[in-house]
Amino acid sequence: MQVLKIRENARNVEEISWQIARAKKMVVVTGAGISTSSGIPDFRSKGGLYEMIKDKFPNEKVTGQQLFDKSYLNNEKIRKMFYTFMGELYSLTTAAVPTMAHRFFKRLADQKKIIHYYTQNIDNLEAAVNLDAVQLHGTMSEVYCDMCKLTVQFTEMHAEVFKKGFPPQCNECQQREATRQASGKRKHRIGDLQPNITLYNDIDDTTRGAYIQNCVKNDLRKKIDYLLIAGTSLKVHGVKNLIRQLAKSVHHNGGKVVLVNLSGVGKEWNTVFDYQILADVDEWAGLVEEHTGLDKTQKVLTGLANKTSKSVNVSISKGCVKRRRKDRDQDRENAGSNNDNNKKKALKRSKVEVLDVVETLQ
Numbered sequence: 001m002q003v004l005k006i007r008e009n010a011r012n013v014e015e016i017s018w019q020i021a022r023a024k025k026m027v028v029v030t031g032a033g034i035s036t037s038s039g040i041p042d043f044r045s046k047g048g049l050y051e052m053i054k055d056k057f058p059n060e061k062v063t064g065q066q067l068f069d070k071s072y073l074n075n076e077k078i079r080k081m082f083y084t085f086m087g088e089l090y091s092l093t094t095a096a097v098p099t100m101a102h103r104f105f106k107r108l109a110d111q112k113k114i115i116h117y118y119t120q121n122i123d124n125l126e127a128a129v130n131l132d133a134v135q136l137h138g139t140m141s142e143v144y145c146d147m148c149k150l151t152v153q154f155t156e157m158h159a160e161v162f163k164k165g166f167p168p169q170c171n172e173c174q175q176r177e178a179t180r181q182a183s184g185k186r187k188h189r190i191g192d193l194q195p196n197i198t199l200y201n202d203i204d205d206t207t208r209g210a211y212i213q214n215c216v217k218n219d220l221r222k223k224i225d226y227l228l229i230a231g232t233s234l235k236v237h238g239v240k241n242l243i244r245q246l247a248k249s250v251h252h253n254g255g256k257v258v259l260v261n262l263s264g265v266g267k268e269w270n271t272v273f274d275y276q277i278l279a280d281v282d283e284w285a286g287l288v289e290e291h292t293g294l295d296k297t298q299k300v301l302t303g304l305a306n307k308t309s310k311s312v313n314v315s316i317s318k319g320c321v322k323r324r325r326k327d328r329d330q331d332r333e334n335a336g337s338n339n340d341n342n343k344k345k346a347l348k349r350s351k352v353e354v355l356d357v358v359e360t361l362q
């Protein structure tokens with residue numbers, strides 16, 4: 001692995017820009033570093049969201065990780081903190097704007113270079129530039145019902161309830177319950193709406209995992225020729241595995257694996273990355289466009305890409321997105337078959353809930 005800096009290693013950095021311009025089947029994985037200039041403050045910084053929540057709950061001792069851990073949500077006070085945090089975070093993400101990095105990846109996608117764009121970010125800023133994203137940890141743009149599993153758009157109205165420390169109730173469940181009661185049937189619980197994000201120790205969250213695995217399988221089949229990782233210091237176990245798997249495939253196909261991030265990563269990555277560029281992702285993205293004229297020659301390059309790749313990869317990418325929306329419940333049932341006993345138990349619970357819904361509709 002070669003460690004490069006934009007100014008000191010200008011020639012190598014420019015060579016990488018040209019590699020990107022030539023790549024045809026890229027996979028991109030992004031993290032918090034691409035959203036730093038969007039207006040969303042770092043959770044842990046002074047005056048950041050975490051500090052603000054702690055001020056509201058001065059007697060509670062909870063770490064950032066515990067706040068995002070489903071097993072801690074059984075504690076009433078932590079649950080209240082979590083929901084307040086989610087309400088505030090929603091308002092921050094809706095006020096944020098996409099960065100230079102988001103626009104850069106959108107341009108690469110428009111040129112049919114990207115097979116899949118994965119992100120660890122839950123801010124959904126990709127949607128603001130119409131960039132299809134596989135959201136590894138979910139999104140703050142949706143809430144789902146923990147009873148009937150209905151997923152709807154996260155709105156300011158939901159955020160206002162969350163900010164008071166409670167989850168909003170599901171309209172669908174409320175309507176169904178009203179019908180049940182009118183016909184004299186026994187009472188069912190009305191579901192709570194939860195932000196559609198991945199929490200630590202969430203054994204019920206099997207749908208997202210199955211969907212991501214499906215996308216990765218497609219990538220491995222498509223002989224990807226470039227892996228670009230941006231704005232992450234690779235702390236999350238699942239993401240580390242994803243990158244190792246994809247990098248192996250890229251190297252097998254003779255391609256390159258590049259990390260762009262402000263801070264460096266450890267020696268464990270020496271054989272995974274070919275290059276590590278120590279830079280702000282926005283600044284680096286601007287440089288690639290300057291080197292290669294990617295932004296100015298979009299139409300020409302798109303035309304060329306269409307002739308050579310016939311957009312096969314893009315249709316797979318879109319297929320994945322479609323599948324996620326249509327088959328959410330089907331995935332929830334299928335995904336359990338290869339998992340451990342805990343997950344099977346969770347799946348049984350979710351099946352019971354689905355059956356309850358079916359029952360109420362009859």
Ligand SMILES: [Zn+2]
Pocket residue numbers: 145146147148149150170171172173174190191
């Ligand atoms: Zn519901």
